[in-house]
Amino acid sequence: MNRVRDFQFTQLLNFNSQSKTVTLLGTIGDDNAILTVEKLPFEVTDEAYLKQFASPDIFPEVKQLENNDVYHWNLATLAQDVNKRPGVKINLIYPASETHVQKYSQQQTRMVVETPELYQQVTWPYIETQLGSRIQWVHNILYHGKEAEDVVYRKEDSFVLLPDMKWDRKNVNSLYLVAISLRNLEGQGESGKPITSIRDLNHSHIQWLKELREDIYKVVKDKYNVDRSFLRVFVHYQPSYYHLHVHVVHINNEGLGSSQLVGKAILLNDVIDDLGFLGEKGYSQKTLTYALGENHKLWTAIKAHTEA
Amino acid sequence: MNRVRDFQFTQLLNFNSQSKTVTLLGTIGDDNAILTVEKLPFEVTDEAYLKQFASPDIFPEVKQLENNDVYHWNLATLAQDVNKRPGVKINLIYPASETHVQKYSQQQTRMVVETPELYQQVTWPYIETQLGSRIQWVHNILYHGKEAEDVVYRKEDSFVLLPDMKWDRKNVNSLYLVAISLRNLEGQGESGKPITSIRDLNHSHIQWLKELREDIYKVVKDKYNVDRSFLRVFVHYQPSYYHLHVHVVHINNEGLGSSQLVGKAILLNDVIDDLGFLGEKGYSQKTLTYALGENHKLWTAIKAHTEA
Numbered sequence: 001m002n003r004v005r006d007f008q009f010t011q012l013l014n015f016n017s018q019s020k021t022v023t024l025l026g027t028i029g030d031d032n033a034i035l036t037v038e039k040l041p042f043e044v045t046d047e048a049y050l051k052q053f054a055s056p057d058i059f060p061e062v063k064q065l066e067n068n069d070v071y072h073w074n075l076a077t078l079a080q081d082v083n084k085r086p087g088v089k090i091n092l093i094y095p096a097s098e099t100h101v102q103k104y105s106q107q108q109t110r111m112v113v114e115t116p117e118l119y120q121q122v123t124w125p126y127i128e129t130q131l132g133s134r135i136q137w138v139h140n141i142l143y144h145g146k147e148a149e150d151v152v153y154r155k156e157d158s159f160v161l162l163p164d165m166k167w168d169r170k171n172v173n174s175l176y177l178v179a180i181s182l183r184n185l186e187g188q189g190e191s192g193k194p195i196t197s198i199r200d201l202n203h204s205h206i207q208w209l210k211e212l213r214e215d216i217y218k219v220v221k222d223k224y225n226v227d228r229s230f231l232r233v234f235v236h237y238q239p240s241y242y243h244l245h246v247h248v249v250h251i252n253n254e255g256l257g258s259s260q261l262v263g264k265a266i267l268l269n270d271v272i273d274d275l276g277f278l279g280e281k282g283y284s285q286k287t288l289t290y291a292l293g294e295n296h297k298l299w300t301a302i303k304a305h306t307e308a
Numbered sequence: 309m310n311r312v313r314d315f316q317f318t319q320l321l322n323f324n325s326q327s328k329t330v331t332l333l334g335t336i337g338d339d340n341a342i343l344t345v346e347k348l349p350f351e352v353t354d355e356a357y358l359k360q361f362a363s364p365d366i367f368p369e370v371k372q373l374e375n376n377d378v379y380h381w382n383l384a385t386l387a388q389d390v391n392k393r394p395g396v397k398i399n400l401i402y403p404a405s406e407t408h409v410q411k412y413s414q415q416q417t418r419m420v421v422e423t424p425e426l427y428q429q430v431t432w433p434y435i436e437t438q439l440g441s442r443i444q445w446v447h448n449i450l451y452h453g454k455e456a457e458d459v460v461y462r463k464e465d466s467f468v469l470l471p472d473m474k475w476d477r478k479n480v481n482s483l484y485l486v487a488i489s490l491r492n493l494e495g496q497g498e499s500g501k502p503i504t505s506i507r508d509l510n511h512s513h514i515q516w517l518k519e520l521r522e523d524i525y526k527v528v529k530d531k532y533n534v535d536r537s538f539l540r541v542f543v544h545y546q547p548s549y550y551h552l553h554v555h556v557v558h559i560n561n562e563g564l565g566s567s568q569l570v571g572k573a574i575l576l577n578d579v580i581d582d583l584g585f586l587g588e589k590g591y592s593q594k595t596l597t598y599a600l601g602e603n604h605k606l607w608t609a610i611k612a613h614t615e616a
Binding site: 001003004005007008012015016017018020021024025035037039040042044052054055056059061063064069071072073074075076077078080081083086087088089090091092093094095096100108109110111112113123130135159165170191192198228229230232234251252254257258259261262263264265266269270274278279284286287289291304 | 311312326340344348350358360361362364365378380381384416418419436449536542559562566569571574577578580582586595597599
C-alpha cells in the first residue's frame, strides 16, 4: 500500500537549492514520517526527447522574463508522465524514529581553526575514543582479508586499494577508489601505532607517500586506463574514520557534496609538498581549518573547550 | 517576441545531473542558438505550499517503485503553473557566436601539477597577457571609484570589500563578498606591481593578510551579524582574473559548483599558515596542484610545453 498520500506536513527538515531537494517531517496516522522529494535530472541519452525541445510537447507554457542583447530569460512548465517522464522521486521513511529525524535534519556547519594546541588538548582525546572496536571493519579488511575479492591492489607494508562504496564499479567517469594505509600495522616490520590521520605524518613519510602516489597512478592506468591528469587524489581532515586512507576520484565525478570541498579535502600532492617545508615534526605543527557539523561529537568537545 | 518556441535541436552541448541542467545547441532560422534549461528549487519559504504535501494538488500521479522495511521509494509528477509555480527556467542565447558555443560546451577538466619551474616558464608568461586592459574593470573599481555605491568597506593600501555578482544581497545564508587587494597599487606608498596571485605572496605579506582577515571578520559581523565560524574565506588558484582577491562565502552556500573544490580554492588560513613555513621566497617555491578546463588558454600553453 502506498502511504505517500497519507502524509501530513509538520515541519521543514532540510532543503538543497543546488540539488533541488526538500525533506519534510510529518505524520502518517500516529507515527512520524520523513518525506524527501528530489527533482529528477534530464534524460540526455534520449535523443528523440531532446529533439522535441522547445515544442509545446515539452514546454506547455513559456513566459519571457527579460532580454538583454542576445540573452533571453524565460520561465516555463515542463511536461511529465509518471511512467515515461516522471518529475520527481520521493523517498518516504515511515515509521520514522527519532534517530531518523536527527539524521535528516539540517545541521549547521562551522569552520574550526585547529591549532596544534587544540589538537593536543581536544582532538586527539576525541580520536582515541574512535579507535579500537570503532574501526573493526577496517581491521577486518587489513588483517583478516575481509572483502579480499574486492581488492584492486595490495602492497605489503604500504597500502591496500579498494573500490569505494559510492562507486558503481562500471563508469570510469565516476571512478572512486580508496587506498588504506598498511603502514605501521602492529606486529609488522615497523614499530609504533597505525597512522590515524595526516596529523601523524612527518618528514619520514615523504618517500612512502611519493611511492604510494606513483603506485596509485600506475594501477589506475593499468586497470582502468585512466591517466593521472584525470585523478583527484586527496585525504579528508577530519576523516570519517581514523586510519589513514587516501581518496582517488575521477575528476569528472563532481557530485560528491561536501566531500571534495576545501576545508574538508586536502590534495595528496599538497600533503607531500607541505611535509617538505614542515620539517621533522610535520603536520603536528600546522594549523588546520575545516568545516564540521554541529551534530559531530568533536564539535561539542571543541565548543566546550573554547567556552571553558 | 519570444523565440524559445522557434528553437530547433541540433546537439547536446552539456548537462549536469547534480543541478538538473541541460544545455542544447540548435538553430532559430539561419542562426545558432543555445538553450539552457534548469529545474527550479522547491520554494521552501512558502509554508502554505509545504502544507499541501503530499496531496493530489502537488503530486497528481504517484507510483511506488519498491519498499524495504521503513523505506519506500516512489516516482511522481509535480504540479506546476508558469506564473505561480514554474518548473524550469530557460536561458536562450540567440544569435549565438562560436565563442558562445565554445563556452557552453562540455569541456574535459585536467589536474595540473605546477612546479615553481613550470610557473616561471609557462604560467607567468600567460599571466602577463591577462594584465593591463584585460582587467580594466578591476582598475575602474580600484582607481576610479566605479561601483562605489556597492562598496561595503574600503581600507586604503589594504583592500576593498564588495558584494560578489552571484549574491542576491539579501539572504545571509548565501552571503558572498569579494575583497580585492589595494596593496602595491602603482602610485601609492609602496613600490612594485600589484599582487597578481598567491604566487606573489611571501613572508612579508603575513602581517597584512592577518589584518585583512580580522578586518573581514569584523565588517561581516558588524554589517551582516554573521560570525567568523560561518565564513569560508579563500582564494582561487588559478583565479579568474589576475589581481589578488579573496572570496568570503557563507558556509551554508554550497551551491557554487567547482568554485569551492579542493584543487581550485585555498583557504586564506592555509595561505597564512603556509607562508610561515615557506620562508622569504614564499609561494614562489611551492608546487601547486589545480584543476583546469582543456579550453583554458593556460592548459593549451602547459600542454605545448610538456609535449615539447
